Amino acid sequence: xxxxxxxxxxxxxxxxxxxIMDLLTYLTSALLFFRPERPREYLISILERxxxxxxxxxxxxxxxxxxxxxxxxxxxDSSNKGSISFVQYKEALKTLGLCTxxxxxxxxxxxxxxxxxxxxxxxxxxxxxxxxxxxxSESCQSAAEQLLLH
Numbered sequence: 001x002x003x004x005x006x007x008x009x010x011x012x013x014x015x016x017x018x019x020i021m022d023l024l025t026y027l028t029s030a031l032l033f034f035r036p037e038r039p040r041e042y043l044i045s046i047l048e049r050x051x052x053x054x055x056x057x058x059x060x061x062x063x064x065x066x067x068x069x070x071x072x073x074x075x076x077d078s079s080n081k082g083s084i085s086f087v088q089y090k091e092a093l094k095t096l097g098l099c100t101x102x103x104x105x106x107x108x109x110x111x112x113x114x115x116x117x118x119x120x121x122x123x124x125x126x127x128x129x130x131x132x133x134x135x136x137s138e139s140c141q142s143a144a145e146q147l148l149l150h
Contacts, residue, residue: 029095083111098124
């Protein structure tokens with residue numbers, strides 16, 4: 001029994017150290033968001049771009065622009081209420097690599113509007129960009145890519 005939990009702990013530490021779950025979450029999110037005709041080739045191209053960016057320090061294209069944010073919000077707000085639940089909001093931020101599972105976000109009891117969602121995605125992305133490559137949008141990479149490159 002002890003050997004099993006030791007192996008599980010080693011596996012978990014390995015996955016955390018190499019950020020494998022972050023990578024898989026990002027790849028899955030990108031795949032479902034863009035829904036390319038040739039998914040395997042698309043995934044290979046993302047991995048290749050990540051590898052090149054890591055080796056060269058070259059910035060990758062920004063993953064979420066305002067139209068992407070609007071599309072994501074519309075997918076979450078399938079009933080067109082004009083808001084999404086707090087749980088959907090937090091899951092979307094986690095999927096984008098903009099918050100961690102442990103991060104405590106304040107739920108004010110109201111639905112999250114598109115404005116709040118867009119502003120928070122942009123704010124958190126900008127914070128990551130400022131901490132990494134610089135403040136100009138050309139040097140900013142998506143939050144998920146930033147997490148994976150370091």
